[in-house]
Amino acid sequence: MIEFILNNKKITTDANKSMTLVDFIRENRNLKGTKIVCREGDCGACTVLVGQLCRDKKSVSYQTITSCISPLANAHGKHIVTVEGLNIANKLNQVQQYLKDNYASQCGFCTPGFVVAMINYCLNADSKTEEQMLDAISGNICRCTGYVAIINAAKKVVAESKNEGKKLTLKQLIQHGFIPAYFADIFEQLKSLDQIPYVVSGQEIIAGGTDLYVQQADTLLQATNLRYILQEQSQTVAIEDNECSISGIAKVSDLFDSEELNQRIPHLREYLRLLSSEAIRNMATIGGNFVNASPIGDMSIFLLALDAQLLIAQGDNSRTVALKDFFLDYKKIDIKKDESIAKITFSLPNENSYFHFEKVSKRKHLDIATVNSAILIKYEDNRITNIDLSVGGVAAIPKYLVNTCQFLKDKEINSATLLQAIEIMNQEISPISDVRGTAEYKRLLANQLLKAHFIKLFPEQIIFEEVVTIVGEAS
Ligand SMILES: Cc1cc2nc3c(=O)[nH]c(=O)nc-3n(C[C@H](O)[C@H](O)[C@H](O)COP(=O)(O)OP(=O)(O)OC[C@H]3O[C@@H](n4cnc5c(N)ncnc54)[C@H](O)[C@@H]3O)c2cc1C
Numbered sequence: 001m002i003e004f005i006l007n008n009k010k011i012t013t014d015a016n017k018s019m020t021l022v023d024f025i026r027e028n029r030n031l032k033g034t035k036i037v038c039r040e041g042d043c044g045a046c047t048v049l050v051g052q053l054c055r056d057k058k059s060v061s062y063q064t065i066t067s068c069i070s071p072l073a074n075a076h077g078k079h080i081v082t083v084e085g086l087n088i089a090n091k092l093n094q095v096q097q098y099l100k101d102n103y104a105s106q107c108g109f110c111t112p113g114f115v116v117a118m119i120n121y122c123l124n125a126d127s128k129t130e131e132q133m134l135d136a137i138s139g140n141i142c143r144c145t146g147y148v149a150i151i152n153a154a155k156k157v158v159a160e161s162k163n164e165g166k167k168l169t170l171k172q173l174i175q176h177g178f179i180p181a182y183f184a185d186i187f188e189q190l191k192s193l194d195q196i197p198y199v200v201s202g203q204e205i206i207a208g209g210t211d212l213y214v215q216q217a218d219t220l221l222q223a224t225n226l227r228y229i230l231q232e233q234s235q236t237v238a239i240e241d242n243e244c245s246i247s248g249i250a251k252v253s254d255l256f257d258s259e260e261l262n263q264r265i266p267h268l269r270e271y272l273r274l275l276s277s278e279a280i281r282n283m284a285t286i287g288g289n290f291v292n293a294s295p296i297g298d299m300s301i302f303l304l305a306l307d308a309q310l311l312i313a314q315g316d317n318s319r320t321v322a323l324k325d326f327f328l329d330y331k332k333i334d335i336k337k338d339e340s341i342a343k344i345t346f347s348l349p350n351e352n353s354y355f356h357f358e359k360v361s362k363r364k365h366l367d368i369a370t371v372n373s374a375i376l377i378k379y380e381d382n383r384i385t386n387i388d389l390s391v392g393g394v395a396a397i398p399k400y401l402v403n404t405c406q407f408l409k410d411k412e413i414n415s416a417t418l419l420q421a422i423e424i425m426n427q428e429i430s431p432i433s434d435v436r437g438t439a440e441y442k443r444l445l446a447n448q449l450l451k452a453h454f455i456k457l458f459p460e461q462i463i464f465e466e467v468v469t470i471v472g473e474a475s
């Protein structure tokens with residue numbers, strides 16, 4: 001049985017655990033406010049809130065997810081809130097009111113998703129900036145109002161949902177009419193829910209579901225051998241001295257939220273913001289990103305440059321594999337059917353080493369890369385002592401640039417070294433033309449991204465004019 005709270009009602013159900021949450025909400029509970037448009041996590045029309053007890057069990061934390069690619073199973077033990085669950089008796093909640101005041105809804109199909117995402121902002125964003133609001137609604141697409149009216153409403157929410165610069169407490173959000181009063185009782189109700197994972201004897205792993213449900217939602221409905229690993233609790237991010245370990249079920253948002261990790265990897269949030277939208281980051285796991293084995297998987301490229309090691313578990317046994325040896329060929333990886341990625345470990349950058357990530361995609365949010373690249377470089381007296389470089393979208397696998405790294409080791413950092421390294425990289429990569437761009441374009445991007453790493457990290461040593469040809473100035 002799956003047990004959870006849907007809005008203000010406790011649900012106990014033996015419905016198919018692998019049906020999507022949105023289908024359960026709409027068809028089983030007849031709550032039609034949550035809309036379905038793309039069924040691929042791309043538009044945000046199906047956004048719902050997921051509340052769960054914080055690790056210290058002292059409060060409830062809320063996040064958004066796209067319910068069209070989330071299995072019902074992942075709702076177990078949680079508080080799921082649809083737009084109906086945000087209704088306040090006989091009047092609009094404050095977010096709905098600001099959307100209405102600003103004429104921010106036309107056909108209305110996207111509106112429930114925007115309402116839920118903006119309420120999530122009210123419940124969470126600490127410093128209450130407009131940037132955080134844009135993050136909160138980065139996964140919501142409107143096809144008819146244009147965004148000006150929605151952004152105007154969003155700015156009003158930003159202005160009104162704080163008190164002396166700080167976020168409103170749950171009690172204040174209720175008093176100010178942002179959320180209904182029953183939210184105050186959810187903490188006690190969640191504690192009384194069955195928190196024991198019902199899981200998990202099957203072999204076919206489902207984590208966040210963001211790849212699986214886009215590719216094979218119908219097949220999953222019939223499957224009988226599934227293992228919903230997000231039910232398996234474990235600490236997601238742990239740092240000891242210079243070592244970081246992340247559990248395989250850590251979500252991208254766990255990395256985004258870890259203050260310690262953000263202190264140790266400068267600009268981490270800027271990089272992670274480039275991965276999809278907030279709602280997808282709240283579901284997408286690091287283990288899922290590796291096993292999906294996409295040549296442009298952002299976390300694969302990211303962690304290749306950090307020279308991550310994977311702990312792969314099979315029952316009580318385990319083995320360790322370097323991420324750079326994990327990808328064998330297109331969509332072929334070094335993992336067996338009954339194995340799972342339990343842990344990922346890597347050394348953190350320190351005072352003599354620098355990490356940098358770049359991604360080019362057709363749009364900034366909610367898009368996968370055309371080419372992406374990451375670098376970790378250690379140096380002393382302007383000489384490279386160690387380097388790890390990865391690039392995606394230019395080979396059958398997320399590519400660790402073995403030869404380029406070998407060449408760069410022990411070299412002086414200057415423009416000439418960089419230009420020679422690019423020559424070597426060009427022999428290591430083999431891009432193909434596809435919907436994301438021609439082979440030539442991807443090669444050009446890979447070249448530009450390698451230059452971008454060095455120009456950003458070593459502005460003193462790399463002479464911009466020596467490595468970059470300005471269009472129109474080429475001889
Ligand atoms: C709208 C949208 C936007 C996206 N944008 C991006 C993007 O910008 N960048 C990007 O890199 N990706 C993107 N993705 C892809 C996806 O979100 C990621 O690949 C994600 O990390 C997959 O994780 P998951 O937990 O959802 O995997 P799932 O779908 O649950 O699983 C994927 C595969 O991994 C296996 N698996 C999962 N966890 C484990 C484990 N611990 N051990 C062994 N096997 C495991 C599953 O069996 C399955 O085969 C996007 C997806 C969507 C829907």
Ligand code: FES
Binds near residue numbers: 038040041044046067
């Ligand atoms: S229906 Fe588009 S994200 Fe779910």
Ligand code: FES
Binds near residue numbers: 106
């Ligand atoms: S109001 Fe029609 S899609 Fe946004």
